[in-house]
Amino acid sequence: MVDIKQKVDFLARKFVPSHRFLRTQxxxxxxxxxxxxxxxxxxxxxxxxxxAKKSYHENWVRDFLIILEQYQPDLIFLQEFRLDIDAKNIVELVNMSWIFAPNFIDAHHQSYSGILTAAKISPLHKRAIITKHYEPIIKTPKVSLMAEYPLSHNPNSLLTVNSHLINFVNLHKFKTQLHELELALSTHQGPIIFSGDFNTWNRQRALLLYKVATRLGLMPVSFTPHHSKKIKRFLLSPPLDYIFYRGLKEHKTNARVLEHITSSDHKPLLAEFSYINT
Known part of the structure; x- marks a missing residue:
């Protein structure tokens, strides 16, 4: 029987040239x-x-602009976003401040790949957290992006964390990334939104995520059963995408999954919160 590592190395050599995916500084x-x-x-x-890296596809641009116009989000968390290396701005976000955290450069497409957080205001602070471990085949890390925003007439700030958790690795490496994020989140005393694609495609990964959320006092957004079953899964796995929050009041009737959107294999998640300083 051929060793699994040998198979992965063979696929990497055959289909992914080593010079294509470059680590970025x-x-x-x-x-x-x-x-x-x-x-x-x-x-x-x-x-x-x-x-799903569709940021330059016509169908995605159309869907995204419709979502912006119809729902007018204050905070946007996108994973697997492509940004051209020479891009000066993002047309769809021309009226918003945005932060992009790349995890690698795709030399073939001359673009960065990573995660993007956009808001109607500029952040007080920002920080990218790169994983210590790398995914196989293309041998690139995963990245999370922390951004802190002021709240009107409140001394506390809102900490947001946009995350894409590591995939195709053992549970220890997945747990290592979660632990680093937990440490970063644990120092913030005010409200938090922890959102992203957590790659929780089995029960063990989902359980680790919920343990971290519980220790941090985070709650998942409550989607109705109809909406919840539309969230990206692998067969009968737990959901991959979540929005967690703390120190905020969720407007439960406004939580929804946009099942009609087909430009990505993940469906957009929408939620609304309010914050009352106590």
């Missing part, structure tokens, strides 16, 4: 657009979506 790339000075604590609308 960039921590974050960002653009600021001052639309307002703080988030409205009475209504914070959130969009989370793994777009």
């Amino acid at each position: 960039e921590s974050t790339i960002d653009r600021s657009h001052i639309l307002q000075t703080a988030l409205n604590p009475a209504s914070i609308k959130v969009l989370n979506w793994n777009i």
Whole structure:
């Protein structure tokens, strides 16, 4: 029987040239657009979506612009976003501030790949967290992006974490990334939104994620059964995509999964929160 590692190495040599996927020294790339000075604590609308590297596809652009117009999110968390190396701005986000955290450069397409957080305001602070371990075949890390935003008439700030958790590795490496994120989140005293594609395609991974969420006092957004079953899964696995929160009030009737969107194999998740300083 052929060893699994030998199979992976063979596929890597055959289909993925070693010079194509390059590690990047960039921590974050960002653009600021001052639309307002703080988030409205009475209504914070959130969009989370793994777009499967479709950011330059016509169908995705159309879907994204429709979502922006119809739901007007205040915070946007996108995973698997492509950004051209020479891009000066993102047309679809011309009226928002955005931060992009790359995890590698695709030399063939001359683009970065990574995660993007956008908001109607500029962040107070930002930080990219790169995994210590790498996914097989293309041998690239995963990245999470922390961004802190002011809340109108409140001394506390909102910490957001946009994450894409490591895949195709053993449970120890998955747990290592979660542990590093938990340490980063644990120092924040105010409200938190922890969102992304967590690659929780089996019970063990999902259990580790929920243990971290519980220790941090985070709750998952409550989707109705109809919406919940539309969230990306592998066969009968737990959901892959989540929006967790703490220190906020969820507007449960506004939580939805946009099942009609087909430009990515992941469906967009929408939620709305309010914050009352106590």
